[in-house]
Each structure stands twice: as structure tokens, then as C-alpha cells.
Amino acid sequence: MKPQPDPTPQLLAQRVRFLGRVAPFRGLDATQLATAAEALTEEEVPAGTVLLVESGPPGTDLFVVRRGSVELSHKDVVVGMVGRGEVFGYPTLLTRLPPQFTARARDASALYRLPAAAAVGLLLRPEGLSWLARSQRERLLAASRTMRGFVDVRSRPVTSLLRSKPLFCTPQTSIREAGDMMRKAGVSALLVRLREGMGIVTDVDFRDKVTVEGVSPDQPVSTIMTTPVHTISADMLAPEASIAMMASGVNHVPVVDADYQVVGVLSARHLMALDSRSPFALRRSMQRAGTDDDLVQTSGDLTELLLDLIDANVDAPTLTRILTLLSDTITSRLIELAIARHGAPPLPFAWLAFGSTARNELTLASDQDNGIAYADGEDGAAAEAYFADLARDVNTGLARCGFALDPHGVLASSPSWRMPLSRWRAVFEDCLEGGDVERLARASVAFDFRQVAGELQVDLALTQIMRDAPGHKSFMRGLAQLAARTPTPLGFWQRLDERIDIKTGGLVPIQNLARYHAFAKGISAHSTLERLLALHELDPAAIPPGASLREAYVCILGLQLRHHAAALRRGERPDNTITTTDMSSLTRSTLLEALREVSAAQRRFPRLAAALR
Numbered sequence: 001m002k003p004q005p006d007p008t009p010q011l012l013a014q015r016v017r018f019l020g021r022v023a024p025f026r027g028l029d030a031t032q033l034a035t036a037a038e039a040l041t042e043e044e045v046p047a048g049t050v051l052l053v054e055s056g057p058p059g060t061d062l063f064v065v066r067r068g069s070v071e072l073s074h075k076d077v078v079v080g081m082v083g084r085g086e087v088f089g090y091p092t093l094l095t096r097l098p099p100q101f102t103a104r105a106r107d108a109s110a111l112y113r114l115p116a117a118a119a120v121g122l123l124l125r126p127e128g129l130s131w132l133a134r135s136q137r138e139r140l141l142a143a144s145r146t147m148r149g150f151v152d153v154r155s156r157p158v159t160s161l162l163r164s165k166p167l168f169c170t171p172q173t174s175i176r177e178a179g180d181m182m183r184k185a186g187v188s189a190l191l192v193r194l195r196e197g198m199g200i201v202t203d204v205d206f207r208d209k210v211t212v213e214g215v216s217p218d219q220p221v222s223t224i225m226t227t228p229v230h231t232i233s234a235d236m237l238a239p240e241a242s243i244a245m246m247a248s249g250v251n252h253v254p255v256v257d258a259d260y261q262v263v264g265v266l267s268a269r270h271l272m273a274l275d276s277r278s279p280f281a282l283r284r285s286m287q288r289a290g291t292d293d294d295l296v297q298t299s300g301d302l303t304e305l306l307l308d309l310i311d312a313n314v315d316a317p318t319l320t321r322i323l324t325l326l327s328d329t330i331t332s333r334l335i336e337l338a339i340a341r342h343g344a345p346p347l348p349f350a351w352l353a354f355g356s357t358a359r360n361e362l363t364l365a366s367d368q369d370n371g372i373a374y375a376d377g378e379d380g381a382a383a384e385a386y387f388a389d390l391a392r393d394v395n396t397g398l399a400r401c402g403f404a405l406d407p408h409g410v411l412a413s414s415p416s417w418r419m420p421l422s423r424w425r426a427v428f429e430d431c432l433e434g435g436d437v438e439r440l441a442r443a444s445v446a447f448d449f450r451q452v453a454g455e456l457q458v459d460l461a462l463t464q465i466m467r468d469a470p471g472h473k474s475f476m477r478g479l480a481q482l483a484a485r486t487p488t489p490l491g492f493w494q495r496l497d498e499r500i501d502i503k504t505g506g507l508v509p510i511q512n513l514a515r516y517h518a519f520a521k522g523i524s525a526h527s528t529l530e531r532l533l534a535l536h537e538l539d540p541a542a543i544p545p546g547a548s549l550r551e552a553y554v555c556i557l558g559l560q561l562r563h564h565a566a567a568l569r570r571g572e573r574p575d576n577t578i579t580t581t582d583m584s585s586l587t588r589s590t591l592l593e594a595l596r597e598v599s600a601a602q603r604r605f606p607r608l609a610a611a612l613r
Helices: 009-019 030-039 090-095 116-123 126-135 140-146 175-185 203-212 238-248 268-274 279-287 292-299 302-311 316-342 380-400 421-431 437-446 459-466 473-485 502-521 528-538 548-569 585-602 605-611
Strands: 041-045 050-052 061-067 070-074 077-082 102-105 109-115 189-193 198-202 252-256 262-267 349-354 370-374 418-420 449-453 499-501 577-579
Touching: 009 030, 030 109, 030 116, 061 090, 061 116, 090 116, 109 116, 175 189, 175 203, 189 262, 198 203, 198 252, 238 252, 238 268, 238 279, 238 316, 262 268, 268 279, 279 292, 279 302, 279 316, 292 316, 292 380, 302 316, 302 548, 316 349, 316 380, 316 449, 316 548, 370 380, 370 421, 380 418, 418 421, 421 437, 421 459, 437 473, 473 502, 499 502, 502 528, 502 548, 502 585, 528 548, 548 577, 548 585
Parallel strands: 370 418
Antiparallel strands: 041 109, 050 102, 061 109, 070 077, 070 102, 189 198, 252 262, 349 370, 349 449, 499 577
């Protein structure tokens, strides 16, 4: 952006008038408005300009749209729009975490930018916090409702499952009246009209808050409602709705049309009636398991679920996301059961997933890779003993549920992967100190991490260390060499071998390429596809052509999962060794083209590695 001259008094007055009508600036006195106006910079951006990148570097400015509009997208799908007089960019600005969405100018727009030094103080005023609480309706987990890819032509749109019109009341309606309304209408959820947005009250709220907690039925219904409310679009398919509700942790969601008008409320009961062996129903059974044995028995349905989803033509990335969600559910329930046996944890902790589980790329052939970080405390020996017992129970339980122990010992039950947070920081910092094989191997596992459970927040502390990677030339050079030298199963003549390991020869090279570029560009996305997509937004020339490597990854992952399904149908444990001569000519040709895309991307890396010397 070009340097700008100091604003004239006339321009400052124009900014003050505009800001005075925009939340969260409303309520500022004249002096405060003038200070904010002087701190602003103005920017004219053409349509298509990317302002923030999902999982990319944290934002440094608060944006106000003066003219035009900006679209917010999640996983390349538009999920929201910001228009004139609206604000965006505050979650990443305040948390210093990567943006939740990609922000792109929908048309030629004029923007105000308020730098962090001025914006943070503004947002942390009581009025600013109130505005944040109201406006932050959608959280990151709710973005999963926009997941595409359930390409099942037999699936039904959610509107076909709705059996009644939405029922509304006011916030002042008494709990008793609300219950009578729901009973007469025969519904399990009631929507509450609010000045901004809406709330929801369900039969679960009546049971938990009125019957159990003793809230008086004479109180207004607003005392037991939930707000903000997760919603889904009317054109969403039932399988997509199931995943959205799982990720959001809700049992009811309003269904809205293109004008954001509610057309009905979808319940978990609707989805479970549609398919009793759905991912939602299986997750619910896992959450209700009373013992480890019950959970092991329920997890036996994972195999049949995988086969059902493959037969329903669910695409590979969505399928691995479902399996990862269910694996997270198993892990969380095992942790809860272990805590019930051993007592409350002596210190806050975080259960960490690594590898394919961290990247949301789990398959039924994946090993478990995990660890524990816990808060530093005075009685470290007692904490270590407690978490060693908890880790042993969870690792053993996951193995019984079908996720084998990692043969390399990347397990929370190993002291090397169970440490206080200060030692995790030291390990991450040490990984950056060189490009030797041992450090690279540990970084390639540890740096693909995701918190599954626990109240100790480790993401910011560890992600900040990873952002320093570009400044460590030896480490980055080692990553580049690793990405370039991971062999694909193509010989000198670019032909397929008769037998190939589809994981190590096809998926791992792409994962290594994506990991290198993610570190180089400050991208903290978990999954390989999200990393490639964020990279394309930040630097389209990094791995040309744009979508080819993503398409290759999806193709190879799909072949891997179909190979697993074939083994499961034969009653065998799935592996990753594929006989290419057994493939159809079309499948073989598709795989060959995908692997050639990987090789082409790898051939760029010797130059990258040389540039880092």
C-alpha cells in the first residue's frame, strides 16, 4: 500500500461522521472518534483482492468496509458477507491466531484499516466487548457445516426431513408458556426472537435446567435459551447436516433459506431416523458408553460405517474427516472414563494428536500418534505419575478400539511425548536448531499437532515457535530436501511399479511438500488440503499449476481408502500396498497422472534447497 499524506480536516470530519454510525465505534466521544479517525488508513482494493487467508499469518489490522463488500470463505466455500459499515478481522487481531476465514473483496471496495495498537484498546472497552459477544455468532467449529463433498445422489435435502413450521416466542415468554407451546405443537425446539439474531430452547434445556437445576417455570424463557444459534442452509444434504451438527455439538439446528429466513428446525432425531448407522448416531453411542468395554463394542461399527460411506460415494477428504471426528470422540470418552477412575487431574492438561489424526486425515489403517502437555507446577512428580496412568489407559483403549499403537513410540504413554508445557516449548525450539535427520523426523511428527481434549491451551505457545521456522535456514533446507527426496513409485521412465505403497509413495510426498510451504509462509492449517489451498491464496506460483496437486492428493487418497475397503470386505486388516496390475486401465492412468504431478512439484525443490544455503 502506498504511503498516504496526512488527512485534511475535511477528510477527518468525514471519517468521524462515518465511524460514529458504525459499531463498535458508536458511543465513542468526539475526542475518541477523532483519535480513531487519525489512526486510520484508507485503501481502494479491486475485486478479488485477498485481505486475510484462512490459517495464514495472523491479521494486524481491524477492517471497516466503507464501500463495496467482502466475502468470507471457509475451505474455498463462501460462508458470509461483510458490507458497508461492517467490521471484520477482529478475531485474529485479538487472539494473534491464524484467521478463521479467507477474506476477499467481492467487488471493488474501499476499506478503512485501523492498526492493532488503536483497535485493541477500542475493542476491549466494555462497549466493545459487548459488541464482540453479540457479533461473534459463528465459531471456528461451526465452519465445518460448510463442508462440501457428500456426493451421494441418494441423500435427501434437510428440508425433506422437516415435519413442522418453526415455532417462535419472545424473550419475555415464561418458561411455562414456552413448554405449553412446544407440547401443543408437538415439537422439541422453540426459537426465541431477539433484537439481533435468535435464541433456541429445546427439550434438553427443559430437562437439564428446569427439572434438574430447578429454574422456576415462571422465569422468562430467555434464562434457559442458548444464543448464538448455529444454523444450516436449506440446500444442505442430510449427511452434511449430520457432520455439521457433530462438529458444533448441538442436537437442533434451524434451517434457513437464501434470505436467512427460518424454514424449520432439524433435530438429531430426524437424522438418526434417516439412518440408524449414521456418523451422528455412532458418535452419540460412543459418547454414552458407560465403560471401556462398551466403547470398544460400539467402535466395532466403524468398519461398517466406512464401507457404507464409500458405497455412498462420499469423497475421500470428507470420509477421513468423519473418521477423525469419531476418533476424537473415542479419545475424549476414554479420557473421561480414565479421570473417573483416577480422580481429577492435578494440573490442567492437553491431549494432543499428531500425524494423520492431527491433519484430519485418519483412515482405519492409521496408527495412533498422540501426547500429553500439562501445566508446569510445583509437584511435578505427582503430576507425571497421574498423567502416565491416564495415558496408559487411553492408549490401551484406543488400541482395543482398532487404532494400533504407533510402532515408533509416538504415544502419550511414552515419557518422550508426555511433558510439561515448558519442555514441549523446549522440544519445539530445539527442532528448529538444525536440519539433521533426528530433528526433522521429530518436527515432521510434532509440528503436525492438534489439541483434542483438555483445558490447557497450548496452541498459541507452540504455534508461535513454529512461525519462527523461516528464520532457521538449516531447518528449512532440511525440510526442502526431505520434500524433494521422498520417492514416488515412478522410475526414470515415469512408469508405475507393479506393487506400490500408496501412502509412502503417493500421500507422504505431498504432505511433505505442503508442510514445507506451510512453514515457509506462516500457514498453520492442520490438513494437507487446507495448507495447499492457503498456499495458493498467498503464493499461487509456489506449486503450479494451482489445483493440480490438490486434485492429485484427493485422487491418491481415494484409491487408498477403496483399497482399505476391499481388504475389510475380505476380512483382512487394511494396508497400503497396492498391486497396480490389478487396476482398471482408467484407474491406473489416473494414478499415474497424479503421481506425475507430485514428481513435477518435487523437481522444484533442489533449487529451493540451494537457495537456502
